[in-house]
Amino acid sequence: MEVPLIREIVIIFSLALIVLIVFNRAKLPTILGFFVTGVIAGPSGLGLISSGSIESLAELGVILLLFTIGLEMSPERFGDFRKTALIGGTLQIGLTVLIVAFFTLILGLNPGKAVFMGFLIALSSTAVVLKVLQDLHETETPHGQASLAILIFQDIAAVPMILTIPFLAGAGGSTPLHTLLTGGAVLTGTFLSARWIVPRLFDVVAATKSREIFLLTVILVCASVTWLTGSAGLSPALGAFLAGLIVANTDYAHRAQGSILPFQEVFLSFFFVSLGMLLDVGFFMRHLPLIILALIGVMMIKLALNSFVGFIMGFSARVVVLTGVVLAQIGEFSFILSESGLRYGLMDRFTFQAFLSVSLITMALTPFLISLSPRISERIIQADIHPRIKNGRRYLKPEVNLEDHLIIVGMGITGRKLAEISKEHGIPYIGLDVNPETVRRARDEGLNVYYGDGTHVGVLRHFNVPEAAVMVVAIADYRSTVHAIHEARALNERMKIIARIRGFENTENLYTAGADVVVSEKREATERISGEIFSCYSGVCELEGRAPI
Numbered sequence: 001m002e003v004p005l006i007r008e009i010v011i012i013f014s015l016a017l018i019v020l021i022v023f024n025r026a027k028l029p030t031i032l033g034f035f036v037t038g039v040i041a042g043p044s045g046l047g048l049i050s051s052g053s054i055e056s057l058a059e060l061g062v063i064l065l066l067f068t069i070g071l072e073m074s075p076e077r078f079g080d081f082r083k084t085a086l087i088g089g090t091l092q093i094g095l096t097v098l099i100v101a102f103f104t105l106i107l108g109l110n111p112g113k114a115v116f117m118g119f120l121i122a123l124s125s126t127a128v129v130l131k132v133l134q135d136l137h138e139t140e141t142p143h144g145q146a147s148l149a150i151l152i153f154q155d156i157a158a159v160p161m162i163l164t165i166p167f168l169a170g171a172g173g174s175t176p177l178h179t180l181l182t183g184g185a186v187l188t189g190t191f192l193s194a195r196w197i198v199p200r201l202f203d204v205v206a207a208t209k210s211r212e213i214f215l216l217t218v219i220l221v222c223a224s225v226t227w228l229t230g231s232a233g234l235s236p237a238l239g240a241f242l243a244g245l246i247v248a249n250t251d252y253a254h255r256a257q258g259s260i261l262p263f264q265e266v267f268l269s270f271f272f273v274s275l276g277m278l279l280d281v282g283f284f285m286r287h288l289p290l291i292i293l294a295l296i297g298v299m300m301i302k303l304a305l306n307s308f309v310g311f312i313m314g315f316s317a318r319v320v321v322l323t324g325v326v327l328a329q330i331g332e333f334s335f336i337l338s339e340s341g342l343r344y345g346l347m348d349r350f351t352f353q354a355f356l357s358v359s360l361i362t363m364a365l366t367p368f369l370i371s372l373s374p375r376i377s378e379r380i381i382q383a384d385i386h387p388r389i390k391n392g393r394r395y396l397k398p399e400v401n402l403e404d405h406l407i408i409v410g411m412g413i414t415g416r417k418l419a420e421i422s423k424e425h426g427i428p429y430i431g432l433d434v435n436p437e438t439v440r441r442a443r444d445e446g447l448n449v450y451y452g453d454g455t456h457v458g459v460l461r462h463f464n465v466p467e468a469a470v471m472v473v474a475i476a477d478y479r480s481t482v483h484a485i486h487e488a489r490a491l492n493e494r495m496k497i498i499a500r501i502r503g504f505e506n507t508e509n510l511y512t513a514g515a516d517v518v519v520s521e522k523r524e525a526t527e528r529i530s531g532e533i534f535s536c537y538s539g540v541c542e543l544e545g546r547a548p549i
Contacts, residue, residue, distance in 0.1 A: 008049050012273055015041055015048070029135075029367035031128060034269050035360060038276020049277060062274070063240040064267035065332060067222050069126050069155060070244020071257055083437055084146055084313060089153025092309045092327075096122035099301060112168035116346045119161045120338060120355065121298055125331035125363055126151045127268060132367045133326070137503055141477035142434045143322035143373075146315060150306075150327060155241070158333035159187070162238055162340060169344035182232045190225070190242045195249075202252045214252075215259045221247055237336050271332065272363075279360055283353045291357045298358055299365075302328045316434040316453035318480070325373040329362035330355075374479045402464035405430060409454030409484055410475035411438050411447075414500055418472060419447045430463050455484045457491070465491045473515075474500040482513050489514025 016037040023033035041048045097118030104114040129147055138144045198221060205217045222243040229239025247256045307324030338355055341347045406422055406429040408415045422429040431449035433439050442449035452459040465488050473484050485497055499515040507518045
């Protein structure tokens with residue numbers, strides 16, 4: 001007996017395998033490959049998947065994806081970027097909704113539809129951005145952290161947006177009040193579950209010490225909240241996101257992430273393939289000029305407003321531009337909003353297909369734009385900025401003698417520790433960082449740290465790199481590290497430059513740029529562990545209480 005859904009899943013993964021192999025050899029992003037797989041398999045392509053299955057797979061893909069997104073939003077992670085998330089996220093959403101609503105009102109939409117369009121365009125894609133930043137090892141860079149902080153706020157803000165849709169539509173009768181009460185009940189239930197019910201359930205399950213029972217419990221929580229939310233008349237995908245938040249607020253969040261992580265790529269593939277299947281290629285080709293015009297408008301608005309928010313938050317020019325580019329696409333929560341808007345009459349089928357087309361293109365372009373974003377930022381900030389003024393922030397006059405001093409670029413764990421050691425031993429040093437909060441905390445602790453982008457030649461001149469003895473570059477962004485070394489070496493040929501990188505990136509580029517010493521955290525750790533292993537197998541393994549091997 002044939003099971004249609006299984007047959008169609010086999011078709012999707014078989015086709016995806018072929019497409020991804022081709023894309024891999026062509027060095028194209030896998031996300032784009034999943035989109036193409038969906039277009040080929042969908043009704044606009046070969047028609048291999050039935051329309052009913054497309055809707056089911058699309059909904060399943062969104063549910064699974066949003067559960068994993070909610071699961072990653074631990075309180076600690078939000079706390080690390082609280083200021084950027086709250087202030088930057090509020091500014092980004094508020095300004096985008098305001099500007100988009102203004103332009104759509106001019107085009108003839110009523111206020112409710114205008115605000116709704118602002119909601120759709122304000123949200124960016126956590127799934128796409130996180131995937132691309134992870135592939136490029138840029139999640140811990142300043143622009144990566146700023147982008148993820150704003151994305152976290154956007155995902156949480158999408159919940160009240162969904163509950164607001166009936167009011168924007170002007171639904172008659174008791175529908176808005178019913179939706180408000182239902183939404184309030186769901187959020188209250190989420191809070192109570194996250195605070196008391198689910199943690200106690202996991203305590204009982206954890207006591208069994210069974211991985212199978214624990215995984216089953218995680219799936220049960222996800223399915224239960226999703227089902228209850230759908231039964232209440234709200235989006236099931238919203239329920240999946242809330243389920244992820246519930247689990248993320250327990251002491252077992254990391255274990256749950258470990259259990260679900262192996263399936264995350266499958267969830268992502270379902271989501272992206274399902275979006276490709278929803279695309280009407282005929283509509284796309286017939287209205288290509290309109291779609292391109294809308295695409296340019298959307299991306300320019302998002303790029304400008306996101307960059308402006310970064311400017312207001314006090315980020316360096318480079319981080320401002322990079323963050324604007326990273327968040328320039330439309331996100332997965334926008335699809336949930338668009339489905340609700342379609343149901344409540346805030347958009348028609350024509351607008352839905354146009355919106356879907358523009359959204360898919362923005363997502364498909366994101367990997368290319370992020371890869372090119374350093375070049376884009378360099379072009380924009382190519383003109384040298386006066387060394388005393390940058391992004392509206394006046395550099396403080398350094399409190400040490402700027403001759404034969406140490407420059408530390410990047411005040412993460414490594415940079416902070418080097419600053420503390422330098423202070424303890426009386427070494428004249430200057431610390432630089434592009435995160436205002438990091439600088440403030442370091443200065444409160446008595447460290448000689450200043451706000452500044454160490455990749456910019458004007459900043460390096462201001463802190464007298466030409467007379468410095470040593471420079472340590474300890475930032476997470478590999479490409480920025482190369483650029484900082486290149487600029488510093490051009491200013492001072494005698495200075496010793498030490499670069500710290502996190503992974504196994506190409507060290508030759510760093511030496512070519514002018515580095516004297518390159519230290520890789522992962523490579524050094526791997527070599528140390530390898531040495532310990534080889535020493536044991538060479539008969540000199542000395543472990544306390546154990547005989548040599």
